[in-house]
Amino acid sequence: MADDDYAELVLTVVERIPPGRVMSYGAIAEYLGRGGPRQVGAVMSHYGGGVPWHRVVAANGRLVPGHEQEALRRHRLEGTPLKSDKVDMRRAAWWPEDDPTPLDPSDARLP
DNA sequence: GCTATGACAGCTC
DNA sequence: CGAGCTGCCATAG
Numbered sequence: 001m002a003d004d005d006y007a008e009l010v011l012t013v014v015e016r017i018p019p020g021r022v023m024s025y026g027a028i029a030e031y032l033g034r035g036g037p038r039q040v041g042a043v044m045s046h047y048g049g050g051v052p053w054h055r056v057v058a059a060n061g062r063l064v065p066g067h068e069q070e071a072l073r074r075h076r077l078e079g080t081p082l083k084s085d086k087v088d089m090r091r092a093a094w095w096p097e098d099d100p101t102p103l104d105p106s107d108a109r110l111p
Numbered sequence: 112g113c114t115a116t117g118a119c120a121g122c123t124c
Numbered sequence: 125c126g127a128g129c130t131g132c133c134a135t136a137g
Contacts, residue, residue: 024119024120025118025119025120026119026120029119029133034133035133035134036119036120036132036133036134037118037119037120037132037133038116038117038118038119038120038132038133038134039119039133039134039135040118040119041117041118041119042117042118042134042135043118044118045117045118048118053118056118057118058118058119058120059119059120059121060119060120060121062118062119063118064118065118066118067118
């Protein structure tokens, strides 16, 4: 299989991530069912332009290395649940199957 | 074919 | 909450 196809798959998934939500490298790799977090990261580093790369974070909520300020700024604008300089994965984690459900009504975000 | 590397993940201290 | 280690997957030298 062409690695380019893999890259496009990754980028496609990233584009589907709604504002205010994020997906971890591992989640994307798991969703695609192939490769691993490192592979997803490699694709993002090379073909990450043109997609909401800031919505792709590490499993622990760590923002993209080298672009933390930029990503953080965008997340603030989108209203992504943040935890200091990290993303609150507990609330921001998103999955393709999960529909456009923003956030659980009963779990309204707390400051 | 082995070693080094990397936008990672999970665990332990 | 930071620092260190091990595990995983693919690519490059």
